[in-house]
Amino acid sequence: MKKEIRSLLKMRAVSMAIEPELKRDSSAIIEIIEFTLAAEIYGIESAFVREVCILKDFTPLPGVPSYILGIVNIHGQILPVVDLKIFFNLPEKGLGELNKVIILCDDQMEFGILADDVKGIKTIYREEILPIPPKISGIGEKYLKGVTKDRLIILSAKNLLSDKSIVVYEEVNQ
Amino acid sequence: MKLTIGTKIYTGYFLAILIIIFFGLTAYLNTGKLLSDSKWVTHSNEVKNNITSVLSAMQDAETGQRGFIITGNESYLVPYFQGRDSIYPILKKLKGLIIDNENQTHRADLVESLIEKRLAEIEEIIQIRRSKGFASAESGVMTGTGKKTMDSIRAILAEMTREEDILLANRSSKMEAVTHKTTSTILWGIPISVIILALIGFIITRNVAKPLRMVTRTAESIANGDLSGSITSSGRNDEVGALMQSFNKMIKMLREQNQEILKGVNIIASTSSQILTSTTRIATGSAETAAAISQTTTTVEEVRQASQLSSQKAKNLSDSSNKVAEVSLKGQKAVEETVDGINNISKQMDEIAQTVILLSEQSQSIGGIIASVTNLADQSNLLAVNAAIEAAKAGEQGKGFAVVALEIRNLAEQSKQATMQVRKILNDVQKATNAAVLATEQGNRAVEAGVKKSAQAGEAIRILTESSGEAVQIATQIVASSQQQLIGMDQIGMAMQNINQAGMETSISMTQAEEALTNLHELGRKLKELVEQFKM
Numbered sequence: 001m002k003k004e005i006r007s008l009l010k011m012r013a014v015s016m017a018i019e020p021e022l023k024r025d026s027s028a029i030i031e032i033i034e035f036t037l038a039a040e041i042y043g044i045e046s047a048f049v050r051e052v053c054i055l056k057d058f059t060p061l062p063g064v065p066s067y068i069l070g071i072v073n074i075h076g077q078i079l080p081v082v083d084l085k086i087f088f089n090l091p092e093k094g095l096g097e098l099n100k101v102i103i104l105c106d107d108q109m110e111f112g113i114l115a116d117d118v119k120g121i122k123t124i125y126r127e128e129i130l131p132i133p134p135k136i137s138g139i140g141e142k143y144l145k146g147v148t149k150d151r152l153i154i155l156s157a158k159n160l161l162s163d164k165s166i167v168v169y170e171e172v173n174q
Numbered sequence: 175m176k177l178t179i180g181t182k183i184y185t186g187y188f189l190a191i192l193i194i195i196f197f198g199l200t201a202y203l204n205t206g207k208l209l210s211d212s213k214w215v216t217h218s219n220e221v222k223n224n225i226t227s228v229l230s231a232m233q234d235a236e237t238g239q240r241g242f243i244i245t246g247n248e249s250y251l252v253p254y255f256q257g258r259d260s261i262y263p264i265l266k267k268l269k270g271l272i273i274d275n276e277n278q279t280h281r282a283d284l285v286e287s288l289i290e291k292r293l294a295e296i297e298e299i300i301q302i303r304r305s306k307g308f309a310s311a312e313s314g315v316m317t318g319t320g321k322k323t324m325d326s327i328r329a330i331l332a333e334m335t336r337e338e339d340i341l342l343a344n345r346s347s348k349m350e351a352v353t354h355k356t357t358s359t360i361l362w363g364i365p366i367s368v369i370i371l372a373l374i375g376f377i378i379t380r381n382v383a384k385p386l387r388m389v390t391r392t393a394e395s396i397a398n399g400d401l402s403g404s405i406t407s408s409g410r411n412d413e414v415g416a417l418m419q420s421f422n423k424m425i426k427m428l429r430e431q432n433q434e435i436l437k438g439v440n441i442i443a444s445t446s447s448q449i450l451t452s453t454t455r456i457a458t459g460s461a462e463t464a465a466a467i468s469q470t471t472t473t474v475e476e477v478r479q480a481s482q483l484s485s486q487k488a489k490n491l492s493d494s495s496n497k498v499a500e501v502s503l504k505g506q507k508a509v510e511e512t513v514d515g516i517n518n519i520s521k522q523m524d525e526i527a528q529t530v531i532l533l534s535e536q537s538q539s540i541g542g543i544i545a546s547v548t549n550l551a552d553q554s555n556l557l558a559v560n561a562a563i564e565a566a567k568a569g570e571q572g573k574g575f576a577v578v579a580l581e582i583r584n585l586a587e588q589s590k591q592a593t594m595q596v597r598k599i600l601n602d603v604q605k606a607t608n609a610a611v612l613a614t615e616q617g618n619r620a621v622e623a624g625v626k627k628s629a630q631a632g633e634a635i636r637i638l639t640e641s642s643g644e645a646v647q648i649a650t651q652i653v654a655s656s657q658q659q660l661i662g663m664d665q666i667g668m669a670m671q672n673i674n675q676a677g678m679e680t681s682i683s684m685t686q687a688e689e690a691l692t693n694l695h696e697l698g699r700k701l702k703e704l705v706e707q708f709k710m
Contacts, residue, residue, distance in 0.1 A: 016577055031566045033559065046566050052559045054552060100556070118555065120583050121562040 032154060034122045035102060035115035038085050041152050042115075043122065048157035050103045050110070052118050055081070069114060072101060079103060081112045088143070109161040124148060178412045179382050186374040193367040197360070204356040211349040217271065218338045218345070221278075224268040225331050225338075231257040231264060232289065232327060236320075239296045243303050243311045251300070258293060265289070278334055285330045292323040385414040389421055399707040401429045428708075436705045442698040450691045457684040464677045471670045478663035485656030492649035498642040502635050509632040516628060520621045527614045533607050540600055544593050551590040558583035 032043035033052065051074070058070040058081055067087035071080050081101055084090070101112040130146055143163075145154035238254025241247075265286055272278035299320070303311035392404070404422050561579035565572030 012581065016574070031562075033563070046563050049563055051563070052556045054549075054556060100552075118559055120555070120559055121566065 028126055029123055030126060030154075031121055031123050032152075033102060034119040034152065035100065036117045036119065037115050038090050040090075041119075041150075043124075043148075043152050043154045044102065044104070044113075044157050045154075046121055048104050048106055048161065050105045052100060052102050055099045055101045055114070072112065074101070074103065074112075079110060079112050081114060083114050085114075104157050104161055106158070106161045111161075113160075122152075124152075179378075179414060182378050182381060186371070186378055189374060190367075190371055193363075193371070197363060197367075200356065200359050200363075204352050207352045208349060211345050211352070214345050215342060215349075218342045221268065221271050221338050222335055224264055224271065225334050227264045228261060228268065228285070228289070229328065229331055231261040232292065232324065233257070235261070235293065235296055236324070239300055242300060243308065243315065246303065246308065254296065254300070258296075261289060261293070272334075275337075278337060281330050281334050281337075285327055285334075288323055288327045288330070292320065292327065295320045295323065382414060385418060389414075389417060392421065392425070396425065396428070401425060401432065401708045432705050432708050435701060439698050439701045439705060442694065443702065446691050446695040446698060450688070450695060453684055453688045453691060457681065457688060460677055460681040460684055464674065464681060467670060467674045467677055471667070471674060474663060474666050474670055478660065478667060481656055481659040481663055485653055485660060488649050488652035488656055492646055492653060495642045495646040495649055499639060499646060502639040502642060505635040506632060506639065509628050509635055513625060513628045513632070516621050516624045520618070520625075523614050523617045523621060526610070527618075530607055530610050530614060533603075534611075537600055537603050537607060540596070544596050544600060547589060548593045548597075551586045551593060554582060554586035555590070558586055 031046040033046050033049050034041060034043050036042070053074060055072065058072045060070040061068060067083050069081040069083045071078050100115040100118050102115050102118065103110065103112045130148065143156055143159050145156045147153050234253040234257035236257075238251050238257065241250030242254065244250075265282070269279065269282050269286075272282060299311050299314045302314050404425055558579050561582065562576060565576035565579055568575065
């Protein structure tokens with residue numbers, strides 16, 4: 001065991017000692033959070049991601065559109081959770097895990113979106129984002145930034161956050 | 175005459191005997207005379223021989239003397255010695271022979287003295303010859319005394335011989351006379367006695383034969399069946415007369431008996447024909463009975479065989495039922511053992527189920543652990559992501575932190591991988607456990623089915639045992655009743671045999687009786703014929 005630990009530590013030390021590679025223009029790269037939803041891999045800019053957490057308990061709300069799953073309590077903060085599958089009218093491709101919440105926030109809006117699994121952060125170049133060929137995904141073009149050659153669908157967090165149709169404004173009579 | 179035939183015959187024989195005696199005596203006497211005469215003849219011949227011997231002896235002596243005188247050889251004296259030695263015994267013998275005849279004796283004495291003298295003379299001459307020689311001897315001989323003596327001897331001997339011849343002639347003539355007498359007696363006597371005897375025989379025969387012939391004739395006629403005749407008695411008192419009387423009595427008796435027999439025979443004939451008819455009827459009846467009995471016997475035999483067969487079959491059935499009972503007992507035992515085995519299997523199944531449940535619980539707890547580990551991994555991952563986000567937000571300063579975050583993410587990934595493997599293995603284990611549970615379930619169901627089937631089999635075997643037991647009982651009963659049947663049949667058979675035997679015996683005795691009766695009938699008929707032959 002000692003040998004293994006030692007080799008591992010050595011590896012780590014070596015990797016840490018490596019100079020990080022020269023970056024290009026910082027504006028040429030995007031860091032995206034990679035997540036799976038309904039058997040498809042999506043990505044979203046990490047700049048708009050505040051946090052990723054596990055969906056523990058959510059409280060469903062009555063009288064809200066079906067794409068609103070409910071509200072959750074994240075570190076004492078109450079946030080709504082949106083099911084993108086229903087919002088984008090994606091066909092159900094089977095049960096996923098649906099236990100991750102990616103919290104998107106900007107100046108005005110803040111809400112979470114459901115994800116099956118968060119893979120992690122990926123750095124991609126802007127050039128790699130290709131325009132969407134039509135008929136691949138049911139999501140509207142508005143919300144999509146593009147797709148990479150790995151079939152990674154990049155969502156536009158900005159557009160999502162500023163979408164009016166998400167806002168629910170209702171009153172419930174007592 | 176009161177002479178019996180025996181006496182008459184005896185008389186005849188007596189006469190014959192007398193004649194024989196007469197002839198015999200005659201012959202005897204004559205033969206005796208002939209014998210004595212012939213003895214005397216022999217005697218005379220012997221005397222003559224002796225005389226001749228004397229002479230020859232003297233001549234021998236002379237010859238010897240002569241030879242010796244001539245030759246002077248002692249060997250020539252042998253005849254002299256021989257003669258001299260033998261002469262006296264011969265003389266003695268001669269004298270013995272003629273001792274009855276005075277004349278001859280006288281002569282013999284004379285001869286003897288002369289012989290003595292002669293021998294002395296010869297001796298003397300011999301001595302002379304020996305001592306003085308031939309010439310003296312010759313002169314001695316020439317004196318002639320010797321010759322004279324010898325001549326005297328010769329003469330006397332010749333006389334003796336002559337006398338004997340005369341005697342011979344006498345005796346011969348006497349013998350001739352006797353012989354002649356005998357011959358004439360026989361020649362005359364035989365015809366006479368033949369005639370006498372023939373006469374006597376004729377008389378006797380006539381006396382005896384005639385009445386016998388008469389009796390024979392009557393007997394002959396009786397033999398031919400004529401009982402009507404009878405013999406006229408001549409009043410004789412001898413045996414023949416007695417015979418004739420008895421014969422008459424016999425004829426009378428025969429006649430009476432014949433009549434009686436005839437009466438009896440008639441009765442026999444009628445009775446025997448009656449008996450015959452009834453016996454024939456009985457015989458037919460017996461034959462019919464015998465036929466019926468033999469039929470019954472055959473039927474009884476058939477029934478017997480059939481019952482024997484059924485008894486055999488029942489015994490077979492009993493045997494096989496017993497076997498079935500044994501087998502079903504074994505089967506029951508086997509079923510019980512099977513049930514026990516199945517119960518064991520069930521218990522094992524339960525234990526397996528328990529183990530599987532344990533296993534399941536364990537895997538569940540493993541699953542729980544995996545879940546928590548996965549959770550931890552996820553959280554670590556999220557943590558890593560959050561850290562990456564913060565690092566990204568931090569910019570340049572967060573690069574080192576980004577590495578750490580990446581490392582954390584790697585670790586989280588690895589643990590996730592590990593947990594995924596574990597989860598996979600756990601899934602496999604789960605699948606296997608499920609399969610085991612299913613198998614146990616199936617096994618249980620099979621066990622239940624097996625138990626049910628065993629119960630059914632046991633039930634079936636029990637029923638089988640019961641019914642085979644019943645079958646055994648029934649078979650035993652059948653056997654018993656068959657045995658009884660057999661016994662009964664045997665008894666019937668024996669009774670039938672007895673009846674048959676009796677019937678056969680009756681039949682035989684009937685046949686015998688029939689035969690006897692037929693014989694009797696035949697006999698009666700023959701008797702009748704016989705009796706009717708005789709004329710009364």
